[in-house]
Amino acid sequence: MRKRLTYMALGALMGVTASAVTATAADTITIGVATAQTGALAPFDGPVIEGFKIAVDEINAKGGIDGKIKIKTIDKDVRSDPAQTSIATQELVEAKVNVLVLPCDADPAFAAAAIADKAKIPGFSTCASSPTLPLMGGDYMFANFPGDNVQATVSAKWAHDQGHRSAYILYSPDTQYTTLPLYFADVFEKLGGKMLGKSTYKLEQQDFSAEVTKIKALNPQPDVVMTSAYEPDFPAFIKQLRAAGVTSQVIGSDGIDSATTFSLGKATEGVVFTTAGHATPGSALEAFNKLYKEKTGKASETVFNAIGYDLVKVIEAAVLATGGNVDPVALRDAIAGLEGVKGATSMITYKGTSGMPVRQVSLVRVKGGERELVGQPSPDAALIPAPRMQ
Amino acid sequence: MGPALLVMLAAAVAPTMGGGAERTLIVFFISLTAVVGIGLYSGNSGILSFGHLSFMGIAAYISGILTMPVQMKKLTLPNLPDALASMHLDFVAAAVVAVVLAMAVALVVGMVISRLEGAAATIATLALLIIVHGVIIGARDITRGSQSFFGVPRETDIWVAAIGCALALAVARLFRDSVPGLRLRAAREDPIAAGANGIRIRRERLLAWVLSAGLVALAGVMLGHFLGAFSPKKFYFVDTFALLAMLIVGGMTTVTGAILGAISITAVTEILRRLEGGIEVAGVQLPEVFGTTQIGIGLIILIVMFKRAEGLSGFDEWDERLFGRRAAASAPDTEDDFVPPARQGETLAADGATKRFAGLTAVDGVSLTLAPGEIVGLIGPNGSGKTTLLNMLSGVLPASAGTVRIGGRDLTGLPVHKFAGLGIARTFQNIRLFRVLTVRQNVLVAALNAWPRTSIGEAYRRTARVMEWMGIADAAGVKASTLSYGDQRRVEIARALALQPTYLFLDEPAAGMNREETDALMETLRRLRDTLGLGILIVDHDLPLIIRLCDRVAVLNEGHLIAEGDPAEVQRDPAVIAAYLGRKHQADLAL
Numbered sequence: 001m002r003k004r005l006t007y008m009a010l011g012a013l014m015g016v017t018a019s020a021v022t023a024t025a026a027d028t029i030t031i032g033v034a035t036a037q038t039g040a041l042a043p044f045d046g047p048v049i050e051g052f053k054i055a056v057d058e059i060n061a062k063g064g065i066d067g068k069i070k071i072k073t074i075d076k077d078v079r080s081d082p083a084q085t086s087i088a089t090q091e092l093v094e095a096k097v098n099v100l101v102l103p104c105d106a107d108p109a110f111a112a113a114a115i116a117d118k119a120k121i122p123g124f125s126t127c128a129s130s131p132t133l134p135l136m137g138g139d140y141m142f143a144n145f146p147g148d149n150v151q152a153t154v155s156a157k158w159a160h161d162q163g164h165r166s167a168y169i170l171y172s173p174d175t176q177y178t179t180l181p182l183y184f185a186d187v188f189e190k191l192g193g194k195m196l197g198k199s200t201y202k203l204e205q206q207d208f209s210a211e212v213t214k215i216k217a218l219n220p221q222p223d224v225v226m227t228s229a230y231e232p233d234f235p236a237f238i239k240q241l242r243a244a245g246v247t248s249q250v251i252g253s254d255g256i257d258s259a260t261t262f263s264l265g266k267a268t269e270g271v272v273f274t275t276a277g278h279a280t281p282g283s284a285l286e287a288f289n290k291l292y293k294e295k296t297g298k299a300s301e302t303v304f305n306a307i308g309y310d311l312v313k314v315i316e317a318a319v320l321a322t323g324g325n326v327d328p329v330a331l332r333d334a335i336a337g338l339e340g341v342k343g344a345t346s347m348i349t350y351k352g353t354s355g356m357p358v359r360q361v362s363l364v365r366v367k368g369g370e371r372e373l374v375g376q377p378s379p380d381a382a383l384i385p386a387p388r389m390q
Numbered sequence: 391m392g393p394a395l396l397v398m399l400a401a402a403v404a405p406t407m408g409g410g411a412e413r414t415l416i417v418f419f420i421s422l423t424a425v426v427g428i429g430l431y432s433g434n435s436g437i438l439s440f441g442h443l444s445f446m447g448i449a450a451y452i453s454g455i456l457t458m459p460v461q462m463k464k465l466t467l468p469n470l471p472d473a474l475a476s477m478h479l480d481f482v483a484a485a486v487v488a489v490v491l492a493m494a495v496a497l498v499v500g501m502v503i504s505r506l507e508g509a510a511a512t513i514a515t516l517a518l519l520i521i522v523h524g525v526i527i528g529a530r531d532i533t534r535g536s537q538s539f540f541g542v543p544r545e546t547d548i549w550v551a552a553i554g555c556a557l558a559l560a561v562a563r564l565f566r567d568s569v570p571g572l573r574l575r576a577a578r579e580d581p582i583a584a585g586a587n588g589i590r591i592r593r594e595r596l597l598a599w600v601l602s603a604g605l606v607a608l609a610g611v612m613l614g615h616f617l618g619a620f621s622p623k624k625f626y627f628v629d630t631f632a633l634l635a636m637l638i639v640g641g642m643t644t645v646t647g648a649i650l651g652a653i654s655i656t657a658v659t660e661i662l663r664r665l666e667g668g669i670e671v672a673g674v675q676l677p678e679v680f681g682t683t684q685i686g687i688g689l690i691i692l693i694v695m696f697k698r699a700e701g702l703s704g705f706d707e708w709d710e711r712l713f714g715r716r717a718a719a720s721a722p723d724t725e726d727d728f729v730p731p732a733r734q735g736e737t738l739a740a741d742g743a744t745k746r747f748a749g750l751t752a753v754d755g756v757s758l759t760l761a762p763g764e765i766v767g768l769i770g771p772n773g774s775g776k777t778t779l780l781n782m783l784s785g786v787l788p789a790s791a792g793t794v795r796i797g798g799r800d801l802t803g804l805p806v807h808k809f810a811g812l813g814i815a816r817t818f819q820n821i822r823l824f825r826v827l828t829v830r831q832n833v834l835v836a837a838l839n840a841w842p843r844t845s846i847g848e849a850y851r852r853t854a855r856v857m858e859w860m861g862i863a864d865a866a867g868v869k870a871s872t873l874s875y876g877d878q879r880r881v882e883i884a885r886a887l888a889l890q891p892t893y894l895f896l897d898e899p900a901a902g903m904n905r906e907e908t909d910a911l912m913e914t915l916r917r918l919r920d921t922l923g924l925g926i927l928i929v930d931h932d933l934p935l936i937i938r939l940c941d942r943v944a945v946l947n948e949g950h951l952i953a954e955g956d957p958a959e960v961q962r963d964p965a966v967i968a969a970y971l972g973r974k975h976q977a978d979l980a981l
Contacts, residue, residue: 037680039628075667077680082617082624083417091410106538110619114544136466136540174527174536203536389466 029065029319029326030072031056032092033101034112035126039080044104044304048126049075051288051308051344052101054295059312065319069326071312078103082111093119098326099315101126106133106176113137122332124314127307129254130176131387134355140332144311146254147356148176148228149387151274152183153379154361155226155251158272160191164223164249168215169198170208170237171227178203179388180228180253186385188224196222201233208237216244224248230255239267257303262369271366276303277345278362278373288344303345310343314350314357317341352381392709393563393649394556397422401552412548414660419551420612422652423558425636426645427605430562431598433642434571436578437508440630441515444522445496445603446610447625449488451526451533453611454542454620456484462541469531481545485611489604496603497596504595507581519630526622533622540619546612554612558605563645563707569838569846570597575643576824576835583822586784588810588839588889635687639694641701643826646708654702655687662686705826705869736797737761738783738814738893738925743792745778752778754949755792762892765919765926767936767957770946776929777819779946780895783927784816785809811841813892817882817899819929825871829862829881832870837888852888859914860884875902880911887918894918896928900935908932912939937961 033052035045056071064070074095076088085108092100093115100123102112109125110133116123117138124142125133131147159167167188169181185195196218199211215225225248229237234256241250252261252273261268279285288309292300300306318334319326336355341348346360358381363374397419404415428442455463455470456479463475479487503514526533533539565571574594577584581591614620632655640651666682694702738760745753753775760766768776781787783794785806794801796812804812815836824832833856837849844852857863860880865873870881879899886894896915900908912935918924930936936943937957945953945966953963960966 038684040623075678077663077666077683079683081628082620083420083613086617087410087413087417090413091408094408094410106540107617107619107621107624110538110540111617114618132538173530176537389468 027064027068028070028072029099029315030074030095030097031099031101031315032074032076032089032095032097032121034076034078034085034088034092034103035101036080036103036105036108037075037077041080041103041105041108045126047302047304048104048308048311049101050296051292051300051305052126052311053308054292054305055309055312057295058291059316065316066324069319069324071315078108080105080108082108085109086111086115088112089115089123093121097121098328098331100124101311104128106130109133109141110137113141116140119328120332121328122335124311126311127304131354131356132176132389134353135387137355139336139355142335142350142355143357144314145307145357146274146276146359146361147384147387148180148253149183149385150356150358150379151253151361152180153187153384154363154377155253155272155274156184156187156191156193157377157380157383158363158375159224159226159249159251160188160193162249164193166194166196166220166222167224167226168196168218168222168248169226170201170211170229171198172201172203172229172233174203177255178228181226182388183385184226184251187383188226190383190385201229201237203233205233206236208233208240211237212240212244212246215241215246215248221246222248224251226251228253228255231258231260235260235264235267238264238271242267254303257364262366262371265369268366269368272374273364273366274361275364276359276362277306278364278371278376280373284342284344306344310345310348313343314338314341314348346376347378354387356387358384393645394559397552397556397559401548404548414656416546416548416551416616418652418656419548419555420546420609420616421633421636421656422649423551423555423612424606424609424633425640425652426558426562426648427602427607427609428633429602429637429642429645429648430565430605431595431602432637433644433647434566434574434578434598435595437511437515437595438634438642439515440512440634441499441503441518441522442603442606443625443630443633444519445492445607446613447522447526447622448495449492449607449610450614450620450625451539452491453481453484453488454539454614455532456487457481457543457545457615458541459543466541467532467534471531474532481543481550481615485608488611489607492607492610493600493604496600500596500599500603504592504599519626523622523626526625536621536623538619538621542614542618542620544615544618546616551612551616554608558608559645559649561601561605562648565598565601566645566707570594572827572831572835573838574598576827576832578643579824579826580822582786583818583824584835585806586786586810586816586818587836587885588807588841589835590805590807635691637701639691639701641698641703641705643700643705644703644707646706647701647703650702654690658686658690659683739795740779740783741793741795743779743782743794744790745775745782745787746790751949753782753946756946756949756951757792758783758944758951758954760893760925760927762925763919763923764941765915765928765939767940767943768927768929768946769931769933769936769943773948774946775949776946777897780816780897780927780929784814784895786816807839810836810839810889810891813841813890814895815886815889815891815893816895817879817886817897819897819901821875821878821882823870823878823881823885825869827870828867829857829870829873829884830866832881833857833885833888836885840888840890849888852890856884856887859887859918861910876904876907879903891924893925893927896926896930898930899928900930900932908935915939 035049036042060070078085078088089112100116100121102109102123102125104127109128117140122140124144127145128143129145129148131149134141134143169185171181172178250271254275256273257275277285279289285306288306289300292305317338318331321334322330335350338350349358360376360378362376365372365374404412432439455474460478503511506514527535573589577589577591636651636655641647662683666679740758742755744755770776782789834853837853860883862880940957943957943960953960953966
């Protein structure tokens with residue numbers, strides 16, 4: 001009896017929240033935000049939603065999308081847990097949201113994707129970079145970050161353009177992200193480069209002497225050493241590599257776009273890595289960073305803030321494309337056809353993809369402890385390798 | 391079985407409350423299945439386990455691989471061994487295979503863990519969690535490593551979860567009151583007394599471990615097929631602590647506790663997470679504050695531990711609270727008051743029994759015999775080695791040297807539970823009852839271990855009979871720890887008698903009893919010797935009692951046997967008087 005009473009109480013409580021939500025008029029688009037504001041994913045979802053809110057406020061202050069469609073959000077914390085994500089998503093579906101925003105990590109995003117797909121409501125993962133997610137998550141699942149394969153395409157193309165012809169990769173099969181160098185190898189070979197070998201590592205391995213010895217023993221030395229290792233692996237690796245006297249160009253990915261990389265002095269000097277954006281003077285990212293400082297009183301410390309801003313811009317563009325129709329199915333089709341949306345970090349295109357946006361990727365070089373923009377090339381779609389499952 | 395019915399009822403009602411509620415309920419059922427699964431082991435054995443989520447993970451992966459469509463497997467698991475890649479089972483078959491395999495793993499692991507005690511066992515379960523987590527990540531070809539394992543068909547709907555949960559509740563509740571469950575709970579309360587009463591603690595722990603792994607594995611199968619995508623981190627610390635929090639808040643020792651814990655934590659979570667999203671209450675918009683859910687759960691744990699350290703449900707199931715403990719399996723049948731005589735026979739003999747504790751020789755080369763039908767008193771000053779000698783004779787302590795024999799059979803080095811089977815029963819100086827069990831359960835658990843084995847019905851009858859003998863039948867349904875000191879001593883003797891022993895060792899049985907009670911006890915002991923032909927070895931400081939009751943008296947001093955014989959002779963033995971009694975006590979002996 002006690003149990004049934006509990007559920008009746010819960011049911012009543014849910015009824016209250018549900019009725020509060022259904023009061024949405026046609027001049028409103030409701031975005032259900034089921035993200036991880038606490039737990040292991042909070043360092044990613046937190047900043048994204050911060051930027052997301054800034055964009056929502058900015059648009060609503062101007063009267064809404066196209067000056068008339070206000071954005072309303074329903075926020076739920078999924079506590080970095082897939083089961084909670086599935087519950088929260090179901091509740092948002094019942095609250096009749098038009099668009100869903102889902103966590104950065106693939107587990108909860110997958111758990112929610114099935115529900116979004118069934119309800120025919122488009123959903124975005126805040127910052128998942130694995131191209132597998134939108135591919136396997138169904139037609140209604142989209143990502144909001146440069147795909148691993150896209151980043152690798154940009155860095156491989158750049159390396160080849162610099163005249164580098166041989167490469168060595170260090171990757172870890174432990175996570176999807178750390179297998180990014182395999183995409184690099186694909187593209188590099190496609191461009192006519194030669195792979196001299198590859199090493200694997202375990203996350204948080206710290207000691208890279210075996211891998212470094214292998215690279216040091218290569219004759220001739222590779223022009224490029226590419227890895228998507230990040231802290232604490234990348235700093236350990238690069239220090240040991242340079243200490244061994246290997247002078248090859250080292251290329252990394254957005255995982256090392258952190259203050260640490262710029263504070264390692266000689267070890268990281270000259271390292272080039274891909275990242276989601278770069279605040280060149282007059283750029284959209286610079287403008288966003290200014291806006292962020294204005295709104296929050298502090299400087300934006302991560303590109304994930306701007307990524308959240310981008311997400312709202314994409315939704316805005318989709319609503320504009322449908323001519324103000326906020327029907328979820330119409331929105332999905334509109335998103336899938338978006339081309340050249342101006343976000344804070346870059347131009348964003350969904351057209352012709354399986355849900356993983358094509359975005360400009362910035363190439364940044366570490367120079368004297370500062371970031372130097374190498375280029376912001378748009379990746380060549382023909383070069384981008386197909387998503388890899390394993 | 392009430393809760394199981396409630397589960398099914400809730401499942402029937404849930405769909406009318408919307409999918410969010412339905413999903414919440416599914417997650418609740420899965421959590422509850424896991425919690426009662428962990429409780430089946432941890433609650434009954436008293437050993438907290440951090441390792442059970444490994445079985446959840448193992449079962450989720452195995453069943454996921456079996457139910458995943460072959461096409462999907464080709465795509466997502468290209469390196470899967472051919473046999474697995476082409477195999478496809480329906481959900482139920484896959485669930486059975488996964489649960490059985492998880493139990494097989496548990497059996498192997500359990501053989502190690504069941505040998506460990508208390509904190510060591512808990513740490514071993516923690517190691518298990520870490521090792522299995524590592525293995526799942528390492529087996530990349532089968533599990534996709536740390537990456538999302540997806541493409542598992544979403545078969546777990548509200549009915550699957552409800553049936554699984556009801557099944558788990560039923561198994562856990564039945565186990566608790568089953569013979570192995572009772573034995574294990576007795577071992578939890580007092581492992582030394584449990585061993586001395588014939589319980590093979592390791593075997594009982596192993597059985598519970600494997601069973602509970604099966605239930606947790608079932609939860610894993612359901613969870614995997616609810617989420618459709620998961621990775622090893624779903625079966626690691628965060629979820630382990632979430633489930634253990636439910637178990638500990640509710641009360642580890644009962645199924646009711648698992649239910650209460652799961653309900654209270656789920657309810658508080660559900661309420662708080664609605665508040666933290668910034669709800670409007672009476673026209674006032676509350677701010678969005680994420681994180682209150684975790685703080686709330688933390689506070690509940692603190693409050694419950696502070697107010698009720700044994701958890702919300704305490705030590706009793708809801709039905710035990712409501713209807714009292716199960717009624718007696720009928721009073722002893724007077725028509726059938728057949729008392730089997732003690733096994734006739736041979737004399738128990740210690741020969742040169744010696745016990746050394748790191749430099750101290752507590753018992754030094756003592757030889758002593760006890761024949762069926764005689765009462766032998768063992769006396770000596772404090773620290774003379776009486777209790778140590780009893781411990782050696784009953785197998786509680788292994789002898790450092792010397793032998794203990796029954797007739798021609800050498801008992802030296804046998805595990806303690808075998809001593810009970812060979813007809814040796816005992817009580818303890820510092821009363822070792824199974825405290826939260828009822829008086830009847832205390833006696834019954836021993837009756838079930840009598841050798842040769844008898845039926846459970848016979849064990850119940852014998853339980854009633856010995857309780858009657860010891861005058862504690864009225865207290866049968868009362869928790870042992872609530873009895874008076876003297877009554878607790880009587881329960882201990884009843885428990886020893888329920889083993890149908892040939893030899894009975896009593897360590898200060900009259901301590902805490904007044905003169906009338908002591909006299910009644912003496913009467914009872916004499917009757918037991920006469921009717922059952924028991925050989926009784928009794929240690930007591932009540933010298934008048936010893937001298938009047940015993941056929942023979944042995945005197946220990948500083949670990950040595952200094953005198954043995956007729957009570958009257960021993961009383962006059964100058965060595966005894968000098969070493970132990972002292973001249974000024976001679977008057978006492980003249981009683």
